[in-house]
Structures are given as C-alpha cells and as structure tokens.
Amino acid sequence: MDAIVDFFRVYQTTIGVIGINALLALSVWLTLYAGQLTLGNAAFMAVGAYGSALLGMRVGVPFPLGLALGAALSAALALPLGLAVFRLRGVYLAIATIGFGEIVRVVLLTLPFTGKALGLNGIPPITELWHIYLSLAVVAYVLWRVQQSTVGRAWAAIREDEVAAASQGIAVRRYKLAAFVAGAALAAWAGGLSAHLNFSIEPGDFGFTRAVQILVFAVVGGTPSVAGPILGAALLTALPEILRPLKEYRDIFAGLILMAVIIYLPRGLVTLAELRKTRRLQEIGVADVA
Amino acid sequence: MRFRLFALTAAVAVLLAACGGGTPGAQPSASTGPKADIKVGLAISLTGAANIYGPAQQNGAKLAMEQINAAGGIGGAKIALVVEDDASARDQGITVFRKLINDDKVAAILGPTLSGVAAGAHPVAQQAGTPVVAISNTGVGIVGKCDYGACDWIFRASLGEETALPAALKAAKDKLSLKKVVLMFESDQKFASDGAEIFKKAAADNGITIARTIPYKTADVDFSAFVTQAKGESPDAILASGLAGTASKVLIEVGKQFPQGLRVVGSNGFNSPAVITAAGAAAPNMIVGTAWNKASTDKTNTDFVKAFKDKYGSDPDQFATQAYTAMIVLADAMKRSANATDKAALKKALEGTKDLATPLGAFSFTAEHDVKQPVFVMTVKDGAFVPFN
Amino acid sequence: MAEQLYNAIFVGSIYALFAVGFALVFSVLDILNLAHPVVFMLGAFVALFFMSTFGVPAALAAVAAFVLTGAFGIFLDRIAFAPLRRRGAPPLSAMISSLGFAIVVIRLMELRYGPDLVSYPAGSLPQTVIQIGDARLDGLRLLIIGLAIILMAALTYVVRATQLGRDIRALAENPRAARLLGVDVDRAVAATFFISSGLGGLAGALLGFAYNAIYPQMGTPYELKAFTVMVVGGMGSLPGAVLGAYILGIGEIAALVFLPAEFAELRDALAFGLLFLVLVIRPRGLLGHRTADRA
Numbered sequence: 001m002d003a004i005v006d007f008f009r010v011y012q013t014t015i016g017v018i019g020i021n022a023l024l025a026l027s028v029w030l031t032l033y034a035g036q037l038t039l040g041n042a043a044f045m046a047v048g049a050y051g052s053a054l055l056g057m058r059v060g061v062p063f064p065l066g067l068a069l070g071a072a073l074s075a076a077l078a079l080p081l082g083l084a085v086f087r088l089r090g091v092y093l094a095i096a097t098i099g100f101g102e103i104v105r106v107v108l109l110t111l112p113f114t115g116k117a118l119g120l121n122g123i124p125p126i127t128e129l130w131h132i133y134l135s136l137a138v139v140a141y142v143l144w145r146v147q148q149s150t151v152g153r154a155w156a157a158i159r160e161d162e163v164a165a166a167s168q169g170i171a172v173r174r175y176k177l178a179a180f181v182a183g184a185a186l187a188a189w190a191g192g193l194s195a196h197l198n199f200s201i202e203p204g205d206f207g208f209t210r211a212v213q214i215l216v217f218a219v220v221g222g223t224p225s226v227a228g229p230i231l232g233a234a235l236l237t238a239l240p241e242i243l244r245p246l247k248e249y250r251d252i253f254a255g256l257i258l259m260a261v262i263i264y265l266p267r268g269l270v271t272l273a274e275l276r277k278t279r280r281l282q283e284i285g286v287a288d289v290a
Numbered sequence: 291m292r293f294r295l296f297a298l299t300a301a302v303a304v305l306l307a308a309c310g311g312g313t314p315g316a317q318p319s320a321s322t323g324p325k326a327d328i329k330v331g332l333a334i335s336l337t338g339a340a341n342i343y344g345p346a347q348q349n350g351a352k353l354a355m356e357q358i359n360a361a362g363g364i365g366g367a368k369i370a371l372v373v374e375d376d377a378s379a380r381d382q383g384i385t386v387f388r389k390l391i392n393d394d395k396v397a398a399i400l401g402p403t404l405s406g407v408a409a410g411a412h413p414v415a416q417q418a419g420t421p422v423v424a425i426s427n428t429g430v431g432i433v434g435k436c437d438y439g440a441c442d443w444i445f446r447a448s449l450g451e452e453t454a455l456p457a458a459l460k461a462a463k464d465k466l467s468l469k470k471v472v473l474m475f476e477s478d479q480k481f482a483s484d485g486a487e488i489f490k491k492a493a494a495d496n497g498i499t500i501a502r503t504i505p506y507k508t509a510d511v512d513f514s515a516f517v518t519q520a521k522g523e524s525p526d527a528i529l530a531s532g533l534a535g536t537a538s539k540v541l542i543e544v545g546k547q548f549p550q551g552l553r554v555v556g557s558n559g560f561n562s563p564a565v566i567t568a569a570g571a572a573a574p575n576m577i578v579g580t581a582w583n584k585a586s587t588d589k590t591n592t593d594f595v596k597a598f599k600d601k602y603g604s605d606p607d608q609f610a611t612q613a614y615t616a617m618i619v620l621a622d623a624m625k626r627s628a629n630a631t632d633k634a635a636l637k638k639a640l641e642g643t644k645d646l647a648t649p650l651g652a653f654s655f656t657a658e659h660d661v662k663q664p665v666f667v668m669t670v671k672d673g674a675f676v677p678f679n
Numbered sequence: 680m681a682e683q684l685y686n687a688i689f690v691g692s693i694y695a696l697f698a699v700g701f702a703l704v705f706s707v708l709d710i711l712n713l714a715h716p717v718v719f720m721l722g723a724f725v726a727l728f729f730m731s732t733f734g735v736p737a738a739l740a741a742v743a744a745f746v747l748t749g750a751f752g753i754f755l756d757r758i759a760f761a762p763l764r765r766r767g768a769p770p771l772s773a774m775i776s777s778l779g780f781a782i783v784v785i786r787l788m789e790l791r792y793g794p795d796l797v798s799y800p801a802g803s804l805p806q807t808v809i810q811i812g813d814a815r816l817d818g819l820r821l822l823i824i825g826l827a828i829i830l831m832a833a834l835t836y837v838v839r840a841t842q843l844g845r846d847i848r849a850l851a852e853n854p855r856a857a858r859l860l861g862v863d864v865d866r867a868v869a870a871t872f873f874i875s876s877g878l879g880g881l882a883g884a885l886l887g888f889a890y891n892a893i894y895p896q897m898g899t900p901y902e903l904k905a906f907t908v909m910v911v912g913g914m915g916s917l918p919g920a921v922l923g924a925y926i927l928g929i930g931e932i933a934a935l936v937f938l939p940a941e942f943a944e945l946r947d948a949l950a951f952g953l954l955f956l957v958l959v960i961r962p963r964g965l966l967g968h969r970t971a972d973r974a
Contacts, residue, residue: 006392006393009388009392010385010388010389010392010393011385011388012388013381013384013385013388014381014385017381084959085958085959088958088959091705091709091711091770092958095906095909095910095954095958096954096955096958096959098903098906098951099907099951099952099954099955099958100951100955102903102947102948102951103948103951103952103955106944106945106947106948106951107945107948109477109478109944110944110945110948116477116483117477117478117479117482117483118429118480118483118484119406119409119480121409121431121436121437121438122413122436122437122438125413197381198380198381198384198410199384199409199410199413199438200380200406200409200410200437200438202406202409202480203478204406204478205380208902208903212713212778215771216775216778219771219772219775220775240377240382241382241385244374244375247375248336248337248375248790249786249790250337250375250377251337251377251782251783251785251786252782252783252786252787254779254782255779255780255781255782255783255786256779256783257779258775258776258778258779258782259758259759259776259779259780259783262763262772262775262776262779263759263762263763263772263776266763266766266768266769266772267768267769267772337786337789339896339899341789341794342794342795342796342894344794345793345794345795346795477944502940503940503943504935504943505943505944507947508900509899509900509903509904510900511690511693511886511900511901511904512686512689512690512693514686514689514690515683515686515687515690515931515932515935515936516935518682518686519683519935519936534795534796535796535892535894538796538890538891538892539890539892542890542891546808546815546817547815549815562795562796564795564796564797564798564892567796567798567891568796568798568890568891568892569891570798570801570891
C-alpha cells in the first residue's frame with residue numbers, strides 16, 4: 001500500500017501529463033477523423049494555457065471558468081482559421097496550420113503581458129488528477145457516441161471522399177469546421193489544465209515540436225477508434241519514465257520503439273485488435289482485405 | 291472491447307513505470323563503512339535541446355564527490371550522487387525532483403540545468419523542504435524573490451547575469467570609453483531576455499547609449515544580416531546575450547565585418563572553450579563577465595584543474611567548475627551541520643557558508659541565498675580565456 | 680544595403696541547399712522526411728572525420744560527405760520507409776518512422792561526439808577574402824552561393840534530361856503505372872534518396888565549414904524553414920523550392936532591414952504570415968504544379 005502511495009507521489013506529474021496528452025491527442029484525432037491533418041493544436045493549447053493562467057492570475061477568474069474561457073477563445077480563433085484553410089487538403093493543410101502555430105508562438109513572445117520569453121511563472125498548481133481524468137472520461141465518452149452518430153458518419157464520409165460526400169448532400173464545410181473548432185477548444189481546455197499542473201509555461205512549450213508530438217500520439221495510437229489516441233498518448237508519455245533506467249541510452253530505445261510500432265502497425269496500435277479480427281474473417285473467406 | 295484493450299494497456303504501462311521507476315537510482319552504494327551513504331541528487335539535462343552543458347556538470351560534480359569521499363566523506367559517511375536526466379523538459383524535471391526526494395530520499399539536489407525547467411522543479415523542492423543548489427541558472431527570479439512565492443530552500447552557486455553583465459560592461463567602458471553600442475539578444479530564450487534587460491539597465495547606469503536593439507531567434511541560422519545591421523550604427527561595441535551556438539556565430543560575423551576588430555560584450559553563453567575554438571581569429575573580440583578564471587593561481591583552483599584534466603583528459607569549463615563548487619559547498623555545509631541528512635539543519639548550515647575556498651574564489655551565500663564571489667571579466671588571447679584589463 | 684542583399688543571397692542559398700533534398704523526396708514519394716536534418720548533420724561530421732583523421736583537404740572531404748550521406752540515405756529508406764511502402768501505409772506513418780530514426784541517430788552521434796559544439800581542425804578551412812571595392816566578401820561564402828546555383832542546375836538537368844530523371848518523374852506521377860511501364864522503381868527510389876541525402880549532407884558539410892561549429896542537433900533549425908520554402912515555392916517543384924528559398928532568405932532580411940525596431944520581434948511572424956497567405960491564396964505555391972487538393 002505504501003509503495004502505491006509513494007508511486008503516485010513521485011509520478012503524479014507523469015500521470016497528469018498522460019491524461020493531458022490523451023486529451024490533446026483526441027483533439028487531433030477529432031480533426032483527423034473528419035479528414036483534416038492539423039498541426040495547429042499546440043497553438044490552441046497555448047491559447048488555452050495562457051488564457052486561463054492570465055485570467056486566473058491577473059483577473060482572479062475561478063479555475064473552471066478560466067478553462068472554459070480559454071476554450072471559447074480558442075474556438076473563436078479557430079473559426080476564421082478553419083474558414084480560411086478549409087479548401088486545403090492533406091499536407092498543405094498541415095503546413096498552413098504549422099504556419100498559424102508559429103505565428104501564435106511569435107505573438108506570445110512579443111506581447112508584453114504574456115511575459116515574453118520568460119513565460120508565466122508561479123502559476124498556482126491547482127489542477128488535480130481527477131480534473132484531468134474526469135475531463136478525459138467525459139470527452140472520450142462523448143466522442144465515442146458522436147462517432148456512432150450521424151455527425152460521426154458524416155465525418156467518416158468526408159474523410160473517405162469529400163466530393164462524394166458533398167454530392168450526397170452532406171454540408172461538408174460545416175462539418176469540417178465543426179471538427180476543427182471542436183478540436184481547437186479541446187486542445188485549449190487541455191492547455192489550461194496543463195498550465196496549472198507544472199507551475200510555469202513559456203512560448204517554447206507550444207511550438208512545432210509539440211505539435212508534431214501530439215500528432216504522433218494520435219497516429220501511433222490509431223485513428224479507427226477513440227481508444228487509439230488515448231493509448232498512443234499513454235504509451236509515448238510513459239515511455240521516457242519506463243525507459244529511465246536506461247540512462248543515456250533512453251532516447252535510442254524510444255526512437256527504436258517508435259519506429260517498430262509504426263512500421264508493424266502503420267495504422268496505429270488499436271489496429272492490433274482489428275488485425276486479428278480481419279485475419280479470422282479472411283480465413284473464413286468473408287473479408288476481402290487489401 | 292476497445293476500452294478493455296485501452297484499460298489493459300494503461301494498467302501495463304503504469305505497472306511498468308512502477309517497476310522502472312520504483313527502484314532507487316542505479317548508483318551502487320559505496321562499499322563497506324559503518325555509516326549509510328548520504329545521497330545527493332544531480333538533476334541535469336543530459337539529453338534534449340539543452341544538453342550541451344549536462345555532461346560537463348556531471349563530470350564536475352562527480353569529481354568533487356570522489357575527492358570528498360577519498361578524504362573521509364562526511365564524518366565517515368560517503369556521498370552517493372544520484373544522477374537523473376530531465377531531457378530539457380519541465381515535466382520530466384518535476385518528476386525527477388519528486389523521484390529524488392521521495393524515492394531516493396536525497397539530502398539535497400543540485401540543478402536543474404535550465405532555468406525553464408527550474409521554474410517547475412524548484413517549487414517542488416520548496417514544497418518538500420529539500421535544499422536545492424542551482425548550478426547553472428543565471429536568470430532572474432531563481433533565488434531571493436521568486437515568482438512562485440517563498441523560495442528559501444533554493445540556493446544558487448552560479449553567478450547571476452545581474453552581477454556578471456554590469457561588471458563586464460563597466461570594465462569595458464572604463465577601458466574603452468564606450469559611448470554608443472548595439473544590443474543583440476536571443477529573444478526566445480529566458481535567460482537571454484533577462485540578460486538584455488540587465489544590459490539595458492547597466493548601459494543606462496554607465497551613460498552608454500544603445501543605438502539599436504536587434505532581437506534574434508534560436509532558430510536563426512545566419513547572422514551576417516544582423517551584424518551588418520549593427521554595423522550601420524557604427525557602434526563602439528556590441529552587447530550580445532545568447533546561447534553558445536549563436537555566440538560563436540555572432541563572433542565569426544563580427545570578425546568578418548569588422549576586420550579591425552570590434553568588442554563584443556557577451557553573456558554567459560559565451561563562456562565556453564567551444565566558442566573560442568569555433569570563433570577562431572575573431573575570439574579575442576569578446577569580453578565576458580565570468581564566474582571563473584581558469585588561469586587563477588589560487589591553489590584550490592590549480593589543484594582542481596589538474597585533477598579534472600587527469601581524470602577526464604580535458605580542461606574543465608565554467609559549467610563543470612560551478613557543479614564542482616556546488617558540491618564542495620554542500621559537503622562543507624554537511625560537515626558543519628549537526629546531522630548531514632537533516633534538511634533543515636543543512637539549510638541553516640548552507641546559509642552560514644562564508645568565504646569557503648573554491649576554484650571560483652572565496653565563496654559565500656548572500657542573505658538571498660545567492661552566490662557571493664568575485665567577478666572575473668575575461669577576454670581571449672592565444673585561444674584561452676585571460677583576464678581583461 | 681548591397682551588403683544586406685549579399686547576405687540575403689547567401690542565406691537563400693543555404694535554405695535552398697537544405698530544402699531541395701527535402702522537397703525532392705516529398706515530390707517523388709509524398710513523404711515528409713523528418714530525418715533530413717540528420718543527413719545534413721552527418722555530412723558535416725563525415726567531413727570532420729575525414730579532415731581530422733586523415734588530414735584530407737576540405738574540398739575532398741565535402742565530396743566524401745556527399746557520397747557517404749547519399750549512401751546513408753538509401754539505408755534510411757530501406758529501414759524506415761520501404762517496409763511502410765510494402766504495406767501500403769499512409770504517408771503520415773512514414774513521417775513518424777523518420778522521426779524515430781532521427782531521434783536514434785542524433786542520440787548516437789551525441790554519445791560519440793558529445794552534444795557540444797565541435798570545430799574543424801585549425802587551418803583546414805579556406806580563409807580567403809575577396810575585396811570588391813569597399814566590400815570584403817568571404818571566399819567560402821561566395822563559393823557556397825556558386826555551388827548552390829551549380830548544384831540546382833545540375834539537379835534540374837538530371838531530372839529533366841536523363842533517363843534516370845524520367846524514371847524518377849514517372850515514379851512521382853504514379854508508382855504502379857511506372858512499374859507496369861518497365862521502370863525500375865526500386866532503382867529510381869534509391870536514386871531519389873541518394874540525391875536527396877547526398878545534397879543534404881553536402882549542404883551540412885559546407886555550412887559546417889562556414890560556421891566552424893557543428894553539433895548533433897544542428898539540423899533542427901532548418902527543418903521548419905524547409906517547410907516554408909517548399910510551400911512558398913511550390914510543392915512538387917524543384918525550381919520552386921529553390922525560388923522559395925531565396926524568397927524566404929530575402930524576405931527575412933528585408934524584414935530585418937525595413938521593419939522599425941519596435942516590430943523587430945515580429946519578423947518571424949512575417950515569414951509564417953507569408954507562408955500562410957500563399958497557402959490560402961495560391962496553394963500551389965509559385966511554381967508548383969501539383970494541386971493542393973490532393974490528399
């Protein structure tokens with residue numbers, strides 16, 4: 001029993017970060033599910049982080065309200081951005097969102113009240129693990145239900161073939177925007193939670209590296225289901241701590257594991273379950289799998 | 291089905307982390323000896339974007355530990371150094387501090403390397419009542435007046451920019467009668483931003499005009515345009531605050547565009563032999579306020595330099611020296627305290643550090659727990675740092 | 680002013696040398712090769728190895744860098760990309776695979792050379808300065824500018840006028856059709872990686888010489904610039920990548936020179952603002968001939 005208490009005391013930050021990364025991965029998953037590859041969610045995370053931290057520290061806004069306002073601000077930014085780029089596909093969209101992300105980062109470095117390069121320090125550490133995991137449970141459940149609903153099917157149709165979906169009367173632009181904006185709000189919420197977990201934030205926390213990291217969580221976990229990004233985030237966040245005994249060789253194994261996972265399961269960890277199912281279907285001649 | 295898979299994997303991940311993280315640091319205890327080892331944590335950046343200084347810090351601390359143990363340790367008990375890597379990431383820094391405090395039960399922690407990581411890690415130690423000696427954080431707000439509230443458990447052994455930069459600037463002004471300068475700084479790095487503000491104030495105090503301020507980013511790859519821009523102002527000198535990689539590029543450009551030479555008053559990032567080598571013929575342009583004069587003939591220093599060279603095959607740099615010094619300051623405090631592993635007693639003993647002989651010179655802590663030591667304003671001659679006078 | 684223009688052309692040449700290899704792999708194989716900064720860095724270290732161990736002159740060491748990193752590029756493909764192609768994996772997986780590969784190689788280099796700056800042996804780098812009127816131009820930099828132009832021209836020639844180039848273009852269009860038409864797809868892929876990584880490695884060696892300070896993470900700052908270059912100049916177009924590189928270089932320095940000092944920090948935002956604008960208004964980029972609507 002003592003060992004478990006000790007374990008939590010030491011790894012509470014890691015466990016918290018796993019939950020936050022799962023939320024972030026879900027925010028990217030959401031847009032991926034609707035066929036959009038976005039690398040801008042690190043910037044939306046920053047908006048939520050700075051927004052809630054500044055509102056809390058300078059204006060005295062209570063924590064949950066601060067989080068909500070951060071998410072709302074993020075959604076407000078995502079709407080025009082989404083409208084501007086909705087014609088772009090694939091890598092082009094990704095790069096446009098990278099551009100947006102970098103602009104946000106530079107703005108954070110320049111605005112006087114954000115602390116510039118110093119960032120914000122002394123943020124009260126009021127995020128509790130249950131805040132994070134409750135958010136995660138609610139979000140995961142909602143997304144799971146949405147996936148089965150009309151909205152989810154519309155997104156899947158758009159992802160498969162946008163033109164065909166449009167011809168079937170699906171309001172493509174509206175659905176894409178919805179996914180994009182919802183993803184931004186979710187990332188901002190996670191950002192607010194994150195800011196109040198680690199005492200301090202700085203613009204460098206939300207750059208290109210972060211954006212790629214979030215995408216990797218979602219893709220390595222797998223996009224067919226909601227469990228994918230959660231799995232990907234959990235594994236890849238815990239990995240550095242699991243590999244800690246390897247000391248200076250830690251990164252080498254982390255890189256090799258990343259490569260191995262993506263090469264053997266290119267569509268993500270959750271496809272492991274699917275693989276067995278389709279193999280069985282193949283055996284009985286029912287499924288014709290590419 | 292999928293949720294089951296997720297739950298299973300999460301449980302496995304958590305268990306693995308428990309197994310991996312539950313074991314104490316891999317350092318083997320000292321051999322025989324009736325007294326238990328005194329554990330000291332060393333939390334530094336050995337990997338990640340800021341890992342340039344990590345290895346040197348580890349070497350310096352290890353050398354000190356070995357020397358102290360060879361001389362009998364602390365009342366017969368040996369010091370065991372528990373080294374952990376924070377990968378230049380704040381959340382790992384926090385976890386590392388918690389691990390050192392709760393799992394390894396260290397008496398004190400040295401580090402972390404980066405001020406940005408310290409912003410998260412130091413509050414953890416403060417809350418847990420564990421003494422910390424910062425060995426390379428030179429920005430503002432590390433000790434004394436901290437953004438996160440009380441920080442009286444935090445001490446600093448690394449000379450702050452707020453002391454070093456004004457000293458360097460004043461020395462440059464006195465010797466070169468500077469009137470007009472250009473300020474260049476790495477605007478997306480915390481300590482460089484701090485440095486820029488400190489330079490601005492010091493310039494004002496010394497009656498020097500900053501004709502132009504040129505911010506650059508860590509990701510900027512070429513500096514010819516920045517220096518050309520500075521040249522347009524015909525400055526008497528350039529004040530530069532940035533990390534080592536950019537420091538050498540600035541110097542090289544200055545060497546190219548000012549063939550007759552132009553002084554560059556640099557920040558802590560310039561304090562590196564690697565910068566001297568990279569800058570080549572342009573190196574003598576730099577003036578930098580350092581915590582350490584390698585050429586000092588002080589016996590504590592010459593002994594240290596020789597021992598370091600014998601053990602590691604190369605000369606120490608400032609980062610190694612500051613880590614070494616922090617270690618001997620800690621050991622000295624442990625000897626003076628009634629109980630070396632009693633953190634409160636250790637804190638009190640640290641506060642009482644007065645004129646301790648270290649390679650940095652006579653070392654004391656101020657009332658704000660900051661280092662009190664002489665500042666050495668250095669320049670470069672024949673490929674080595676020499677005093678500027 | 681003229682001097683700043685010269686600086687801008689030099690910076691543009693640097694970006695071009697780095698980005699063109701990156702753009703080549705993307706154009707042909709739809710892969711965002713996040714291991715490109717690694718071959719860039721390896722080129723610099725390969726040159727260092729030859730110069731410090733065997734006393735080889737810098738020019739020859741640069742050639743060695745080109746050849747060896749080119750070969751390494753083929754190895755990179757075999758390990759990180761080919762297995763994914765065989766499985767018909769989505770392009771994102773390739774990007775992630777290259778990321779893992781990059782992490783491993785950078786760490787290995789750090790363990791071997793340390794993370795700190797390393798310089799070339801004293802006296803091994805050319806120090807010539809050419810005086811043109813008032814301006815003192817660095818010989819090495821002029822050489823780099825010249826080499827960049829020559830290499831871009833050579834690459835364009837290879838792609839347009841040789842059989843290999845035609846094979847590579849067929850591969851870019853449609854790999855399956857190319858194979859059906861008798862193109863040796865494997866050879867074309869290997870050649871693509873050889874050229875891309877070789878150019879990247881050569882760029883690394885040249886820039887290593889220019890700054891005389893190399894370190895395992897030195898490729899990282901260039902990565903983001905490469906994205907910008909590719910998009911501005913046009914995805915799928917090599918001359919476009921080169922054009923994009925010079926536009927970015929000139930744009931960055933123009934922002935430095937013309938922006939009033941208070942806005943100096945927003946300089947970066949301008950580069951990305953430009954990127955963003957191009958994508959929204961003309962997603963094809965300036966010279967691109969692939970539509971942005973391809974997923």
